[in-house]
Amino acid sequence: MLSKKTKYGLKALTFLAAQKGRTPVQISEIAKHENISQKFLESILLTLRKTGILGSKKGKGGGYYLIKDPKDIPMTTVMRVLEGPIAMVPCVSLNFYEKCEDCPDEASCSVHKLMLQVRDSTLEVFRNNTLADLVP
Amino acid sequence: MLSKKTKYGLKALTFLAAQKGRTPVQISEIAKHENISQKFLESILLTLRKTGILGSKKGKGGGYYLIKDPKDIPMTTVMRVLEGPIAMVPCVSLNFYEKCEDCPDEASCSVHKLMLQVRDSTLEVFRNNTLADLVP
DNA sequence: TTATTACCCTATCGATTTAATAGAGTAAGC
DNA sequence: GCTTACTCTATTAAATCGATAGGGTAATAA
Numbered sequence: 001m002l003s004k005k006t007k008y009g010l011k012a013l014t015f016l017a018a019q020k021g022r023t024p025v026q027i028s029e030i031a032k033h034e035n036i037s038q039k040f041l042e043s044i045l046l047t048l049r050k051t052g053i054l055g056s057k058k059g060k061g062g063g064y065y066l067i068k069d070p071k072d073i074p075m076t077t078v079m080r081v082l083e084g085p086i087a088m089v090p091c092v093s094l095n096f097y098e099k100c101e102d103c104p105d106e107a108s109c110s111v112h113k114l115m116l117q118v119r120d121s122t123l124e125v126f127r128n129n130t131l132a133d134l135v136p
Numbered sequence: 137m138l139s140k141k142t143k144y145g146l147k148a149l150t151f152l153a154a155q156k157g158r159t160p161v162q163i164s165e166i167a168k169h170e171n172i173s174q175k176f177l178e179s180i181l182l183t184l185r186k187t188g189i190l191g192s193k194k195g196k197g198g199g200y201y202l203i204k205d206p207k208d209i210p211m212t213t214v215m216r217v218l219e220g221p222i223a224m225v226p227c228v229s230l231n232f233y234e235k236c237e238d239c240p241d242e243a244s245c246s247v248h249k250l251m252l253q254v255r256d257s258t259l260e261v262f263r264n265n266t267l268a269d270l271v272p
Numbered sequence: 273t274t275a276t277t278a279c280c281c282t283a284t285c286g287a288t289t290t291a292a293t294a295g296a297g298t299a300a301g302c
Numbered sequence: 303g304c305t306t307a308c309t310c311t312a313t314t315a316a317a318t319c320g321a322t323a324g325g326g327t328a329a330t331a332a
Contacts, residue, residue, distance in 0.1 A: 001224060001225075002224040002225050002247075002251065003318095003319075003320090004319075004320060005320085007247050010246055010247050011245075011246060011247060014246035026277095026278075027278075028278090034238075035238040035239075036238070037320080037321060037322080039322060039323080040320065040322085042279080042280080043281090045279095046279085046280070049279095056278090056279065056280095057278090057279090057329080057330090058277080058278060058279050058327090058328055058329045058330075059277060059278065059328075059329035059330035059331080060277050060278080060330050060331060060332095061277085061278095061330075061331085062277075062278055062279070062330080063278080063279090064279090075250065088137060088138040089138050089143070102170075102171040102172070108272040109147075110147065110150035110270035110271065110272070111138075111143050111146050111147060113270060113272075114146070114211065114265060115138065117261045117265070118258055118261050118262075121257040121258060121260065121261050122254055122257060122258060124257065125250075125257050126254075129250060129253070133249075134249060134250060135246065136244040136246070136249075139289095139290070139291090140291060140292095141291080162306095162308095163307080163308075164307090173291080173292060175293060175294080176291065178308080178309080178310095179310095181308090182308085182309070192307095192308065192309090193301095193307090193308085194298085194299050194300045194301080194306085194308050194309090195299070195300030195301040195302085195305085195306060195307065196300080196301050196302065196305070196306050197301075197302090197306090197307095198300075198301085198306075198307055198308065199307080199308085200308090
């Protein structure tokens, strides 16, 4: 299941990508337009800023803005920041790999075999989509 | 993230599919072989039986067995029983559809657009795999 | 310089889900 | 009729999620 954090984050990013220029947009404006709890959105935008996807400007006329062009922001990056691992099990994750405790041999593990295929196909979708593709 | 319920369920089903005949296998044997808590596995096998994937036999020499040939059990069925919806958001789910509260228009929703692609690609993987394909 | 604006951070909370455990009940077979 | 092994209910601890509250801090305009 997609977390609300990811859902809201995607909506906020899409909203920013749909803006004309690169002028900062206030949190309150995004929250209102996308029906998101403002405080919750704050924490989401904060992580997006810390990972270099967003920039922010304080003071009057401040807000958040995209650092790069939407077409240069792949969904793989966004999803990993917001949702975490793309794989459904750690033992098939590229960026968050962990060995299964209960599994003696990955090569012969049926779950591993299936989830590897799922990861690859999901990854392809995210690689083929940039933030620009999400803008209506 | 894949739940342990699904993970254990898949392992148990694969173990059953790898058996020679159709003789019932005891829970304790499966649990031991796959490193699964026996009591937890009990509840998993029970749901698999209730949904018609497994059959069971009580008494001495009893246990669980596959009702159908492994190659006639698509992963879509198994995953929906164990994990629930395949889609990451209810609004793109085929079998568990629900409208988003916060989303005024699905057609113009960026999350919807992206998750639809993910669902389709994941679904294709599960449709192309039967239980027989998981057996090493 | 000062007031305002808006970002930034910490803490907390209830609700829900997950994984596991315990214990008693019931049906089938030898 | 007694054992075996499935069946069911209830409980639990831990983790996560979504949301809220409240205050702190930095930057900007006037």
